[in-house]
Amino acid sequence: MPALPVTLKDIQSAAAAINGAVVRTPTRHSRTLSAIAGCEVWLKFENRQFTASFKERGALNFLLSLNADQRKRGVAAMSAGNHAQGVAYHAGRLSIPATIVMPVSTPFNKVKHTRDFGADVILEGRDLTEASAVAHRLAAERGLTFIHPYDDSKVIAGQGTLALEMLEDVPQLECLMVPVGGGGLISGVAIAAKAIKPGIEIFGAETELYPAMAESLHGQPQAEKPSAQTIAEGIAVKRPGKLTTEIAKALVNDILLVGEAEIEHALVMILEIEKTVIEGAAAAAFAALLADPARFKGKKVGVVISGGNIDMRLLSNVILRELTREGRILTLELAIEDRPGMLAQVAQLVGEAGGNILEVSHNRMMSGISAKSATLILVIEARDSAHGVQIREKLAAAGFRLV
Amino acid sequence: MPALPVTLKDIQSAAAAINGAVVRTPTRHSRTLSAIAGCEVWLKFENRQFTASFKERGALNFLLSLNADQRKRGVAAMSAGNHAQGVAYHAGRLSIPATIVMPVSTPFNKVKHTRDFGADVILEGRDLTEASAVAHRLAAERGLTFIHPYDDSKVIAGQGTLALEMLEDVPQLECLMVPVGGGGLISGVAIAAKAIKPGIEIFGAETELYPAMAESLHGQPQAEKPSAQTIAEGIAVKRPGKLTTEIAKALVNDILLVGEAEIEHALVMILEIEKTVIEGAAAAAFAALLADPARFKGKKVGVVISGGNIDMRLLSNVILRELTREGRILTLELAIEDRPGMLAQVAQLVGEAGGNILEVSHNRMMSGISAKSATLILVIEARDSAHGVQIREKLAAAGFRLV
Numbered sequence: 001m002p003a004l005p006v007t008l009k010d011i012q013s014a015a016a017a018i019n020g021a022v023v024r025t026p027t028r029h030s031r032t033l034s035a036i037a038g039c040e041v042w043l044k045f046e047n048r049q050f051t052a053s054f055k056e057r058g059a060l061n062f063l064l065s066l067n068a069d070q071r072k073r074g075v076a077a078m079s080a081g082n083h084a085q086g087v088a089y090h091a092g093r094l095s096i097p098a099t100i101v102m103p104v105s106t107p108f109n110k111v112k113h114t115r116d117f118g119a120d121v122i123l124e125g126r127d128l129t130e131a132s133a134v135a136h137r138l139a140a141e142r143g144l145t146f147i148h149p150y151d152d153s154k155v156i157a158g159q160g161t162l163a164l165e166m167l168e169d170v171p172q173l174e175c176l177m178v179p180v181g182g183g184g185l186i187s188g189v190a191i192a193a194k195a196i197k198p199g200i201e202i203f204g205a206e207t208e209l210y211p212a213m214a215e216s217l218h219g220q221p222q223a224e225k226p227s228a229q230t231i232a233e234g235i236a237v238k239r240p241g242k243l244t245t246e247i248a249k250a251l252v253n254d255i256l257l258v259g260e261a262e263i264e265h266a267l268v269m270i271l272e273i274e275k276t277v278i279e280g281a282a283a284a285a286f287a288a289l290l291a292d293p294a295r296f297k298g299k300k301v302g303v304v305i306s307g308g309n310i311d312m313r314l315l316s317n318v319i320l321r322e323l324t325r326e327g328r329i330l331t332l333e334l335a336i337e338d339r340p341g342m343l344a345q346v347a348q349l350v351g352e353a354g355g356n357i358l359e360v361s362h363n364r365m366m367s368g369i370s371a372k373s374a375t376l377i378l379v380i381e382a383r384d385s386a387h388g389v390q391i392r393e394k395l396a397a398a399g400f401r402l403v
Numbered sequence: 404m405p406a407l408p409v410t411l412k413d414i415q416s417a418a419a420a421i422n423g424a425v426v427r428t429p430t431r432h433s434r435t436l437s438a439i440a441g442c443e444v445w446l447k448f449e450n451r452q453f454t455a456s457f458k459e460r461g462a463l464n465f466l467l468s469l470n471a472d473q474r475k476r477g478v479a480a481m482s483a484g485n486h487a488q489g490v491a492y493h494a495g496r497l498s499i500p501a502t503i504v505m506p507v508s509t510p511f512n513k514v515k516h517t518r519d520f521g522a523d524v525i526l527e528g529r530d531l532t533e534a535s536a537v538a539h540r541l542a543a544e545r546g547l548t549f550i551h552p553y554d555d556s557k558v559i560a561g562q563g564t565l566a567l568e569m570l571e572d573v574p575q576l577e578c579l580m581v582p583v584g585g586g587g588l589i590s591g592v593a594i595a596a597k598a599i600k601p602g603i604e605i606f607g608a609e610t611e612l613y614p615a616m617a618e619s620l621h622g623q624p625q626a627e628k629p630s631a632q633t634i635a636e637g638i639a640v641k642r643p644g645k646l647t648t649e650i651a652k653a654l655v656n657d658i659l660l661v662g663e664a665e666i667e668h669a670l671v672m673i674l675e676i677e678k679t680v681i682e683g684a685a686a687a688a689f690a691a692l693l694a695d696p697a698r699f700k701g702k703k704v705g706v707v708i709s710g711g712n713i714d715m716r717l718l719s720n721v722i723l724r725e726l727t728r729e730g731r732i733l734t735l736e737l738a739i740e741d742r743p744g745m746l747a748q749v750a751q752l753v754g755e756a757g758g759n760i761l762e763v764s765h766n767r768m769m770s771g772i773s774a775k776s777a778t779l780i781l782v783i784e785a786r787d788s789a790h791g792v793q794i795r796e797k798l799a800a801a802g803f804r805l806v
Contacts, residue, residue, distance in 0.1 A: 031453070047678045050434070108731075108786040268715065275450045275711035277678040308678035312671065312722050313732070313784060319719040328511075329716070381716060383511040 004250060005243050006153050008195035011160035011188060014061040018158065021090070022056050023049050025162070027169040027302060032273045037289045039296040042173065043270075044166050047278055047308025051113070053234075054162055054306050055086035055149075058184060061158030062147050063090050071096050076144040078135035080106045080128060082234055082307050083149040088119035099144060101135035103127055109311055127227055129238070150184030151241025160188025166302050167196050173302040177288055179281040180204035180213050180255060181235035183244025185306065190251035204248070204255040205288035207232045207263065207280075213240045213248055214255035231263055231318065232280030234307060256288040261325065263287050268322040270305075271315075279310045327385025329358065331377065332392065335401040338364065338374040346376060349398055355391040356381040375403065407653060408646050409556050411598035414563035414591060417464040421561060424493070425459050426452050428565070430572040430705060435676045440692045442699040445576065446673075447569050450681055450711025454516070456637075457565055457709050458489035458552075461587060464561030465550050466493050474499050479547040481505070481538035483531060484513045485637055485710050486552040491522035502547060504538035506530055512714055530630055532641075553587030554644025563591025569705050570599050576705040580691055582684040583607035583616045583658060584638030586647025588709065593654035607651070607658040608691035610635045610666065610683075616643045616651060617658035634666055634721065635683030637710060659691040664728065666690050671725040673708075674718075682713045730788025732761065734780065735795065738804040741767065741777040749779060752801055756794040759784040778806065 025048045033041045046054040063075065074097030077087045084100045091098035098119040102111060103126060115121050122138070125131030139146040148155060162185075167173060176193055178186040183204075190202045206214050209228040214220075230236050240248070248255075258266075267283035270276060282305040289296055289303065323329045336342045343360065350357055359379035366375055382388040392402060428451045436444045449457040466478065477500030480490045487503045494501035501522040505514060506529060518524050525541070528534030542549040551558060565588075570576060579596055581589040586607075593605045609617050612631040617623075633639050643651070651658075661669075670686035673679060685708040692699055692706065713721075726732045739745045746763065753760055762782035769778055785791040795805060 052678055112786075271680060272715055275455055275680040277674060277680065312675055313726055316719040316722040316726075319715050323716055323719075383515075 006156045006191050010157040011192045014157040015161040015164055017064050018060045027166050038293045040300045042170050042302045044304045046306050051085040051089050052308040053082035055082040057161050058155035058158035059086035060090040062154040065154050070145050073143045075147050076135050076139040077147045078132045079149055081110045084114045088114045088117035092118040101131045103131045150182030151243050156184050156188045159185045160192040163189040163192035172300050174300045175201040177203045177285045177303045179235050179285045179306050180206050181237040183213055183240040183248055187244045187247035194251050201253045205284045206257055208257040208259055210236050211257050216245050217255050232284045234281035258284050258287040258291050264318050277308045278305050279307045282306045327388045329381055330388045331379050333403045334376045335403055336376045338372050349394055353391045353394045409559045409594050413560040414595045417560040418564040418567055420467050421463045430569050441696045443703045445573050445705045447707045449709050454488040454492050455711040456485035458485040460564050461558035461561035462489035463493040465557040468557050473548050476546045478550050479538050479542040480550045481535045482552055483509045487517045491517045491520035495521040504534045506534045553585030554646050559587050559591045562588045563595040566592040566595035575703050577703045578604040580606045580688045580706045582638050582688045582709050583609050584640040586616055586643040586651055590647045590650040597654050604656045608687045609660055611660040611662055613639050614660050619648050620658050635687045637684035661687050661690040661694050667721050680711045681708050682710045685709045730791045733791045734782050736806045737779045738806050739779045741775055756797045758794040
């Protein structure tokens with residue numbers, strides 16, 4: 001095997017360099033998540049970083065490697081989110097000018113946070129590829145040093161520092177599960193962890209909408225997928241790095257793919273049980289454990305909760321979707337006669353059954369029903385799906401036709 | 404001053420008794436919340452307890468004080484939430500039978516969690532007063548020991564243990580801010596903290612819908628208020644305890660009242676900044692700091708994040724309400740002509756202005772508009788309130804009439 005571009009020593013040097021300027025986050029066992037997943041689950045809380053993601057580690061390690069002239073000229077980066085905040089925050093702290101290019105579609109809160117750290121934010125490009133081209137052009141024109149979000153040995157070494165902490169805190173870990181976008185995090189983690197504990201298994205988690213690293217590892221053809229909306233925007237990367245692919249091929253045991261609904265489910269579960277806000281990419285890692293329980297049964301697994309930056313409206317939406325999926329929020333359509341008192345009767349039956357009515361609407365325009373009929377649409381909150389069935393049955397028993 | 408019914412020694416004994424069976428939660432400084440509040444804010448994360456609230460401390464200290472016969476017969480408690488879970492969890496661990504009475508309106512998730520710990524849950528009573536009567540009656544009939552949620556010296560001593568931890572971790576604290584319902588928590592905290600550090604100031608936070616302890620302290624007439632819905636259900640208590648009122652009168656510096664909107668604002672702020680889920684009662688404590696900034700300016704304040712149990716649908720709703728209040732979600736009503744192409748034109752203008760349309764509805768039934776007109780109602784997501792104004796102006800400039 002040829003020597004890899006990053007070594008344990010690089011990662012240990014990075015740890016010494018960034019020490020004190022990033023948060024030494026805890027790795028905690030979760031009793032309830034372990035019971036649910038059927039293995040022993042430890043969570044590494046990188047959402048506790050000041051900018052709420054592990055990206056600070058790599059960004060800071062890179063910034064600290066610049067010479068005086070490079071520092072003075074400044075840096076450029078392209079990122080829709082966490083890398084931007086990591087670069088902007090530490091560049092600001094170190095008084096290094098930072099220019100951050102973000103695609104025009106970047107969520108509002110991420111733009112605002114990055115600007116608040118003092119960076120010059122340029123919204124340009126319809127997607128990450130276009131924004132990246134802009135950032136490279138600006139860097140060349142203005143003599144700025146470009147900080148790649150993942151395909152850089154200093155960045156990879158920085159991200160790897162979190163694995164040193166995990167194995168220091170929980171040396172008995174047998175597997176690590178890491179979210180994978182461009183591959184910077186899993187590369188650093190794999191180098192550090194396998195050097196310290198050669199028998200440890202390293203797994204990555206990707207959303208099935210962006211399976212690029214999995215396809216590289218499995219030797220599948222890499223036709224570039226169309227862009228797709230995912231809740232795990234932090235790992236929505238079409239093409240992983242060159243360095244990171246080389247490292248992953250050498251050291252990563254497998255990459256698991258998870259669906260959007262599984263990611264949403266994992267996100268709300270961790271929110272409700274662990275009382276902690278995580279972003280989609282982090283949820284993908286826990287979702288991957290649930291997706292293949294036989295593989296991890298009884299093992300000691302460290303899951304990297306990579307970050308906690310999620311738009312509040314998206315979070316609210318994900319919670320409601322999850323409650324709907326669980327049957328705690330259900331939509332009923334009833335064919336009713338269009339006359340006074342009908343809604344009162346239905347509402348009373350639902351109330352007696354212990355259902356809470358959230359929304360009511362009527363549809364009188366459907367073909368297939370009489371002009372003297374209407375469809376009543378109710379959104380109802382129930383205790384659980386069994387309770388939802390009870391509410392349906394109560395309405396049916398009273399003679400209402402559920403369509 | 405007469406001797407108080409609980410002493411520092413009682414609290415130290417409680418700490419020794421419960422040690423290892425409850426989580427030694429961290430007290431962490433928050434840089435961002437400090438900047439917002441204008442004082443130095445430390446948070447005590449009691450939402451990290453296994454049942455996600457401080458109530459375990461008092462419940463466990465009480466359970467450990469029972470003799471063999473009392474343990475065998477079992478305990479009864481009345482609670483709509485956290486006390487129930489604290490009692491049920493530790494009684495289950497210690498193999499003590501527990502009967503918990505909850506009002507029929509108790510949120511589903513709290514009933515489920517309590518049952519999952521093995522307790523016998525009885526849903527009876529329209530409110531806490533009625534449920535309490537049921538629990539006392541059952542305790543008498545069945546020979547069970549009743550565990551009061553706050554007006555008990557063992558419970559108060561247990562709650563006080565968290566103040567020992569706060570002052571051990573952050574001895575420089577000058578004030579503590581504690582949510583107040585029945586007063587068990589603030590009583591224990593005040594006794595422990597003032598015994599260790601006599602100069603420390605103890606403040607309580609109540610929702611203005613349930614200001615009973617504030618009225619007691621301020622010597623105001625205590626007409627019992629009507630029941631009201633509050634997001635801070637953990638501190639929705641009409642009448643504080645006898646012991647707790649005596650202790651609060653002796654040791655608490657002041658009780659501050661906060662409104663529902665302020666509590667919701669604080670809750671979403673801590674969710675978004677600290678990435679941690681807190682319940683309404685805990686949010687009330689941070690809201691109280693924001694309500695009277697002059698009083699706390701520059702001081703070192705420890706805020707007790709008392710718990711993290713909030714119904715997920717309620718959380719989702721609170722987030723959306725907060726975004727609406729901030730102007731990030733706005734509702735526009737436009738008078739339009741009722742003809743093809745109108746919605747396309749409006750939608751294009753909103754899109755060009757950078758607004759994201761969340762919901763669309765039409766109203767054609769209003770009096771005061773022509774039969775050939777309609778009101779178009781749009782719910783739109785904007786970056787912030789200034790951006791909302793820009794979207795309005797763009798529509799007005801294109802000739803649309805905003806009603």
